[in-house]
Amino acid sequence: MARDRTEEISGARIVIQALKEHGVDTVFGYPGGAVLPIYDELFLDQGIKHILVRHEQAAAHAAEGYARSTGKPGVLLVTSGPGATNAVTGLTDALMDSIPIICLSGQVPTFMIGNDAFQEADTVGITRPCTKHNWLVKDTANLAEVIHQAFHVATNGRPGPVLVDIPKDVQFATAPYKTAAQAKTSHYNPRVKGDPDAIQTVVEMIEQAERPIFYSGGGVVNSGDAASQLLRDLVNGTGFPITSTLMGLGCYPASGKNWVGMLGMHGTYEANLAMHGCDLMICVGARFDDRITGRTDAFSPNSTKVHIDIDPSSINKNIHVDVPIIGDVGHVLEHMLKIWRSRGRKTRSAEVKEWWSQIEEWKAVDCLRYKPSTETIKPQYALQRLEELTKKHDRYICTEVGQHQMWAAQFLGFEEPKRWMTSGGLGTMGYGVPSSIGVQVANPRSLVINVAGEASFMMTMQEMSTAVQYNLPVKQFILNNERLGMVRQWQELLHGERYSSSYSEALPDFVKLAEAFGCKGIKCENPADLDDAIKEMLDYDGPVIFDCLVERHENCFPMIPSGKAHNEMLLGEASTQNTIDHTGAVLV
Amino acid sequence: MNALHLKKGSSQHSAYHLKPGYGDENERRVLAVIVDNEAGVLARVIGLFSGRGYNIESLTVAEVNHSRHYSRITIVTTGTPMVLEQIKSQLGRLVPVHDVHDLTTEGPHVERELALVKVVCSDDKRVEALRMCDVFRAKVVDTTLESFVFELTGAPEKIDAFVDLMKPLGLIDLARTGVAAISRGVDAPKE
Ligand SMILES: Cc1ncc(C[n+]2csc(CCOP(=O)(O)OP(=O)(O)O)c2C)c(N)n1
Ligand SMILES: [Mg+2]
Numbered sequence: 039m040a041r042d043r044t045e046e047i048s049g050a051r052i053v054i055q056a057l058k059e060h061g062v063d064t065v066f067g068y069p070g071g072a073v074l075p076i077y078d079e080l081f082l083d084q085g086i087k088h089i090l091v092r093h094e095q096a097a098a099h100a101a102e103g104y105a106r107s108t109g110k111p112g113v114l115l116v117t118s119g120p121g122a123t124n125a126v127t128g129l130t131d132a133l134m135d136s137i138p139i140i141c142l143s144g145q146v147p148t149f150m151i152g153n154d155a156f157q158e159a160d161t162v163g164i165t166r167p168c169t170k171h172n173w174l175v176k177d178t179a180n181l182a183e184v185i186h187q188a189f190h191v192a193t194n195g196r197p198g199p200v201l202v203d204i205p206k207d208v209q210f211a212t213a214p215y216k217t218a219a220q221a222k223t224s225h226y227n228p229r230v231k232g233d234p235d236a237i238q239t240v241v242e243m244i245e246q247a248e249r250p251i252f253y254s255g256g257g258v259v260n261s262g263d264a265a266s267q268l269l270r271d272l273v274n275g276t277g278f279p280i281t282s283t284l285m286g287l288g289c290y291p292a293s294g295k296n297w298v299g300m301l302g303m304h305g306t307y308e309a310n311l312a313m314h315g316c317d318l319m320i321c322v323g324a325r326f327d328d329r330i331t332g333r334t335d336a337f338s339p340n341s342t343k344v345h346i347d348i349d350p351s352s353i354n355k356n357i358h359v360d361v362p363i364i365g366d367v368g369h370v371l372e373h374m375l376k377i378w379r380s381r382g383r384k385t386r387s388a389e390v391k392e393w394w395s396q397i398e399e400w401k402a403v404d405c406l407r408y409k410p411s412t413e414t415i416k417p418q419y420a421l422q423r424l425e426e427l428t429k430k431h432d433r434y435i436c437t438e439v440g441q442h443q444m445w446a447a448q449f450l451g452f453e454e455p456k457r458w459m460t461s462g463g464l465g466t467m468g469y470g471v472p473s474s475i476g477v478q479v480a481n482p483r484s485l486v487i488n489v490a491g492e493a494s495f496m497m498t499m500q501e502m503s504t505a506v507q508y509n510l511p512v513k514q515f516i517l518n519n520e521r522l523g524m525v526r527q528w529q530e531l532l533h534g535e536r537y538s539s540s541y542s543e544a545l546p547d548f549v550k551l552a553e554a555f556g557c558k559g560i561k562c563e564n565p566a567d568l569d570d571a572i573k574e575m576l577d578y579d580g581p582v583i584f585d586c587l588v589e590r591h592e593n594c595f596p597m598i599p600s601g602k603a604h605n606e607m608l609l610g611e612a613s614t615q616n617t618i619d620h621t622g623a624v625l626v
Numbered sequence: 627m628n629a630l631h632l633k634k635g636s637s638q639h640s641a642y643h644l645k646p647g648y649g650d651e652n653e654r655r656v657l658a659v660i661v662d663n664e665a666g667v668l669a670r671v672i673g674l675f676s677g678r679g680y681n682i683e684s685l686t687v688a689e690v691n692h693s694r695h696y697s698r699i700t701i702v703t704t705g706t707p708m709v710l711e712q713i714k715s716q717l718g719r720l721v722p723v724h725d726v727h728d729l730t731t732e733g734p735h736v737e738r739e740l741a742l743v744k745v746v747c748s749d750d751k752r753v754e755a756l757r758m759c760d761v762f763r764a765k766v767v768d769t770t771l772e773s774f775v776f777e778l779t780g781a782p783e784k785i786d787a788f789v790d791l792m793k794p795l796g797l798i799d800l801a802r803t804g805v806a807a808i809s810r811g812v813d814a815p816k817e
Contacts (some may be wrong), residue, residue: 162666163666165675166669170721171720171721174665174666191721225724263763349715349719350715350719351715351716351718351719353715354711354712355712481682
């Protein structure tokens, strides 16, 4: 009876209405037979902007870029079968980096499922391990509720990708619309408030610590801007040093006085040695990934470890911690700061000062030093110039995966969260181009640069066509070493200089390629021309492919080889000389 | 030049840290997992175990609350304490999972398993099989002139013992349900 009073609308219409209810303004997608009813509604409605990508993997990465740069969930729409399987890399990437994206996939009609129908794939089966949760909707009456649940699950607790698989007959059939408020989401409600006793304990530890360090990660970005501010307040208040993972760059500003640089495999000497030698480690929204810890049994052997994380499964996974606090970083930091302040803002400042002088000594090693050149462009130099010429801009940086990514993390400074989009957990070459598209769509007036390697760029460069279609002035800054540089580096150091398939052979002429796409192409190979070339890129109002030919055999240092401890770091030639001259065998 | 004693070209170094984790002893645990009985929930649980390389010794599942569609999955697993903690929190992270109970550590509990045992034998062996059946309080649920099917309920060790005794008497087929378990005393998982 109640049903009679409610207007019934088609499943496809329900999809659009639900997206609008969640404030979705943009969908990245690619049409196909199994999603045509939804595309029909997108055509009729006009309220949601659809960005037609050139490959579904790119739809997922663009949605990630959108989500990462705005803090709002990203949405993608793909067809059944190949559409869904193409999205799998992007979903996995979002799962590893805890990025909230919602993938809507078409499916063959319910009565054909299981028959090996045309473009049928077991999408929920395939994506089960690469989503936080997924649903196959078999009845239009459940569709609205499932979409609301999908948004709820993607954005609550530790964020992540979700997928809703919608058979074509479910899109055509009608049912009444259910609002988000009417949807059952009650049982998935991860805890956000931390245990007050544990927080109190940590405050006492802060008061007692002699060699403390904050180690922050992507969880701070995910928790929201307030969390970054609270982290800054706590760090600046206590005067403790802070380092961050690749994913957490920008939460504490790179220009902040307590910043010791990124940690991990290609992190700074001072950050890694401080992690190794600290007596109190406060991990805020990071997960002790193997790129961070190096050899786990030698990881920071003499410290008391505190771990704040919203996901209980991150606790004690790789490293045993002494004080786990399960909760949202923002809530926990707020609570911690309040207690620390109410107890008189105490720290052992004399000892901490001594700790800082030790850190300054490590800093003096100047671990990011490289040998400059006037003949070839050093990749580090290119990034230093890029930094200098763009740091005052309203700027977002994406990257691909490889040496250029690590150099970008080392040489670019991030002052705010959500300004740095990179594939950390999965290390997906091809992430950067589509991600930059998503960022630019969300931030149309900002400067969006993808720091790329030539090999990674070629994995998803078809998206330059998308950039041209939608007037997205993304700047593709390619550090072209004509090598799969990171692979080459490993082969040089660990595989007897046997360079097996690590050349980028038969590369296209990137300037001509740019022109073919309808973008601007710029090529630069002389250090003396670099500034002007970068300015030319910045001045051009449209997408640019910048082919920056760099030194081919440069290695990325510092480096902690896998399975080594933090204090067994390799320094580059430039810094090694320095270390050996001045401090002797610092490196045990 | 390398600052580390790392020989150029030595291949022992991998992109991954190949040493196994802390070498703690393996322990056995019985977990009771309360889940929504929805499509794919068992695949999620099993996929978690296979995907992350956890062991499953046995797994049983059935809906225990028909009105709310809750199923109870009983899992017997083994692992180091660190892995077992991971298993529990990874299970807890699955969206359709309501509750994860570690019956082994939460207090005393009862474990039961049901087995159907087919024995083909004649003469003396037939008499002996029936006597064992009596001792173990098994039931004969099917018989022909040459065969029995016994039904036996008990802790897994009791079933192992019965199966061992039946082997020389002509055991030719065996079906076991895997463990169902419940805590002793007045406590019950909240729903
Ligand atoms: C999809 C994918 N395939 C393979 C790899 C392994 N891999 C990591 S870095 C790298 C080389 C990247 O080359 P390029 O993009 O030119 O960057 P460079 O290291 O030269 O700066 C490769 C092949 C990967 N990370 N992702
Ligand atoms: Mg390269």
